[in-house]
Amino acid sequence: MTAVTESAETGSAPASERPVGYGRLKRKEDPRFVRGKGHYVDDVQLPGMLHGAVLRSPLAHARIVSIDTSAAESHPKVRAVITGAALEGLGLAWMPTLSMDTQAVLATDKVRFQGQEVAFVVAEDHYAARDALELIDVEYEPLPPVINARHALDADAPVIRDDLEGRTDNHIFDWEAGDKAATDEVFARADVVVTQEMLYPRVHPAPLETCGCVADMDPVDGKLTLWETTQAPHAHRTLYAMVAGLPEQKIRVISPDIGGGFGNKVGIYPGYVCAVVGSILTKKPVKWVEDRSENLMSTSFARDYHMRGEIAATREGKILGVRVKVLADHGAFNGTAQPTKYPAGFFHIFTGSYDIEAAHCQVTGVYTNKAPGGVAYACSFRVTEAVYLVERLVDCLADELGQDPAELRMRNLLRPEQFPYENKTGWEYDSGDYPATLRKALDLAGYDTLRREQAERRARGELMGIGLSFFTETVGAGPRKHMDILGLGMADGCELRVHPTGKAVVRLSVQSQGQGHETTFAQIVAEELGIPPEDIEVVHGDTDQTPFGLGTYGSRSTPVSGAAAAVVARKVRDKARIIAGAMLEVTPEDLEWEKGRWFVKGDPGTARTIQEIALAAHGALELPEGVEGHLEATTVYNPPNLTFPYGAYLCVVDVDPGTGEVKVRRFVAVDDCGTRINPMIIEGQVHGGLADGVGMALMEIISFDEDGNCLSGSFMDYLVPTALETPAWELGNTVTPSPHHPIGAKGVGESATVGSPAAVVNAVMDAIGVRHADMPLTPGRVWQAMHGGVEPPQ
C-alpha cells in the first residue's frame, strides 16, 4: 500500500491507454444547470397547488395558553389552518426524531425554542399564507429558558422536556469510549500534560436552497407524492409510512435537484409533515418552502460541543494519551441524525492520526432551549469536532514543549506498517501512509521557507501565522450490523440494466446535492463494464424508481453506493461471460476480460464486446441451462468496515495587529481518499470544504442572547465566506486505496470541512502567540485574545 501521486493516475494517461471510466470527465449534470434548467423543489408547479407557511414561536421557552385561529381562517384566500391540537386528533402532533427522541410537529403544550413550529396555514398563494400568519393570536406564558448548556444540569434548571414521562432534568445521555483506567495511568506517568477548554460553537450548514417540499396526496388512489429537499428519500418514505400509518407503496418521495445539503437535509422537518396534512385536508397539492430565517433558526444546526481536552506526552514529545470530556448541547429535542448506537456520532476518532498508548472520552448530552439538530454541516458524524479537538491539542502541546508543530506531528503519526490499525477506541483504520502525505503538504507549502519568512516578518512586527492539521476521517456507514437509523440498516442497493443496444441504466439509492453522482457513478460502471460513461444513465432521487438505501450524508455515497455500483457491474460482467461463452461456443472459464470485451484466452482476436453480448442476451441465442435472458443485476452492499480518508492541511494567515482581522493568504490541502474516480469532482469537493472550514474558523456562529433569542437568523448576521475571504486553494494528493472497498475508494465529501478549521485556528494562534481562543476568530475576538484574553462565544 504505497502512496502514489496523481501523475500515475488514469486522468493524465493518453486516451488510448486510459480505462473508459475514471478521469476528469466533465459533468453530465452541468448542461442543464448552466441553462437554468435545473429542477429544484421550489420549481415544482402543479395545477391547483396551494402554499403553506409556518407560524413560529417568538419565545425560547413558554407555555401555550391559547391559540385563536379564527381570524386567519376567515381570510378569503386561506384554505386551512392547522394547529397542534388538530394534529393531536390525527396522532401526528409529535414525531420520532432520528435519535429515538420525540419532537413536536406543531407545539401543543409548550414552545421549547425560538422559531419552533406552532401553526401551519394553507392558502391560495405564498403572500396570502404569510399574511394569515399575522392573524393567528397565540397567548404565551413565558418560562425561564435554559440557554447556556453549562447550566442545563443545574439542580434548579427549568425542565425543558416535561412532556417526557418522569423527566426531572435536562440530561439526555452519557456515553464513553476508550479505556479510562489505562488512560489515567498514562497521564499519571507522563512528563507533560496540557489541558485546554475549547468550544466548537453552534454553526449552520446554510445550503443556498432552503428546505421545502411539495406534498400531493391523490384523493382518489390514495398515493402521496412528495417532492422534498431530502438527502435520504428512501429513509423518509419508510419513516412516513411508520409514523403516519400510510402504506409504503403509496408513498413516492422525489428528491429532485437539491441546492446543497451538507447534512441540513437529512432529517424530517415539521413543515414537511404539515404540508402532507395540508394536502390531505384540502385535497390539493401543497408547497411549503421555508425562508432563510426559518432555515437558520429552526433546522439542523451543527456542533455546539463544549470540550475539555487533555494530552499527555514525554518531555521529548512522544504523545502518550488523550483524555476528553464533552458537554454536548443538543437543543430542545434530540434530533441528531446519526447511527442509533452512536449518540456522539463517530467522535471516537478523537485519537486522531497518532500512535498513542491510551485514550478515553466521556460525552454528556443535554437539552437546552435551542433548535434541535447537531449532526450537520459536513461533519462526518462529529468527526469534525474530534479532529478539531486533537489537532488543537497537538498545537497546544507543541507550544508547551517549544517544539515545531510539524515535527511533533511527524514524530507521532502512525506508520504505514501499522495498518490496518486499531485505534484506542476500537476502530480499525483501513490504510494509510500518513508521513508521506504530511511531507507532501510541507513540500507543497515550502514549510521551511515559510518559517523563515515568518521570522523576518515578526522581526518587523508583522503577525504571520502557519497552521497545520492532520486528520483521519471515518466515513461510509454501515456496516449495518453495527449501524442503523431508527432500525434501518445502513446498506445500499443498486440496480444495473444493460439495454439491447449496449447502453445502460444504473439506479442508485443515494441522491446528489451537487456531488455529481450522475457523472461519478456512470464512471464507476463504465470502468467495470467498458461501456462509455456517456452511454450510462444514472437514475437517483426517486423512491419509485430506485432501490432502497439510506442516502447521502457522512461522505457515504462513494464508500457504500459506489461499492454497490462496482459490485453490480461485476455481476453483469460475470453474466456477460457466460453469454459470451455461448456465443463463441467455449466455456466461460476459457474467456478473459479486457475493457469492454470477453476474449478467448490466447486468442485475443476472438472476442465479443459487451454491446454484442447485450444484444445476444436479448435475442434468439440459446442460453446455457439455468441462465436467464437479458443483461441486468441487482445488489445490496453492506460495507465490511468504515473507510478512513485522511489528509494534511496547512494554512498561512496574516493578522492585522491593529484590528485583529485575519486574512487567509494560502491554504495547502493534500488529501488521500483512496482511488480517485473523477479528480476534477474530488478537487471541487475539497475546495468547498475548505471554504466551509475558513468560514467556521473565522466567521460563522449561531448565537443567542440570555433570553434565547437567536442572533443569527439571517445572512446579515450569520456570515459565510465570499470570494473575498477565500484564497486560491492549493491542492495535492496521495492515493492509498481502501483494501476492503471494491475499487479502493474512500469518499471525500467532508474531508476538507473536517480537516480545515483546526489548520486555520492553529495558524491564527501561531500568528498572535496565544495558546487558544475559541472560534469564530472574528477581528474583535482576535483583538481581545491578543490583549488579555477572550471568553467563549455565547
Added chain:
Amino acid sequence: MQVTINVNGEDRTAEVEARHLLVRFLRDDLGLTGTHWGCDTSNCGTCVVLFDGEPVKSCTVLAAMAAGHEVRTVESLETGDGLDPVQQGFIEQHGLQCGFCTPGMMMSARALLDRNPDPSEQEIREAISGQLCRCTGYLNIVRAVQWAARHPAGTANETETETAGSTP
C-alpha cells in the same frame, strides 16, 4: 396593478400586487425558474439578473419598479450560436456543483465581462463578492470566468489541456 417588463427581449405583462417581488414575477408568473431565491435580504445573490444591463438582486426589486425596464435572466444566455462563453466556462472549469448559485453567478460574470473583457482575478472576486456559494469555495468560479474571458467566442479548444486542476 398591471406591469409590463421587457424580459429577455420580450414584453411580458402581468397583473401583480404592489408588493410583488421581481424574483417572484420571473419565477411564478413567467415560469423562468432559472433565477433562484435564497435569502430575501439581498445577501445570497442566487436571484441576480441583469436590469438594464446591470446585475441586481431581484429579491429586492419590486416587479412594479421593473416596469418599462429590460431584465435579462439566465435563460437568455444561450443563443442560436450556442452557449455563452460564461456558461461554457462554468462547465469547463467545474465552476458549479449543486447549481443553485450558478445562474446568479453567471449573470454577474456576464455583466463584468461586458464592461471589462479582461478582468484580473481580484476584479472577478470583487464582481461576485455580493453572492454566496456553499459548494465550490469560489476558486473554480473564478477560473470559469477567466476561461470565458480567454474564449470570447465560447468554443472549448480541444487542444488545450487546461482543467479544473489544482497544481500550485
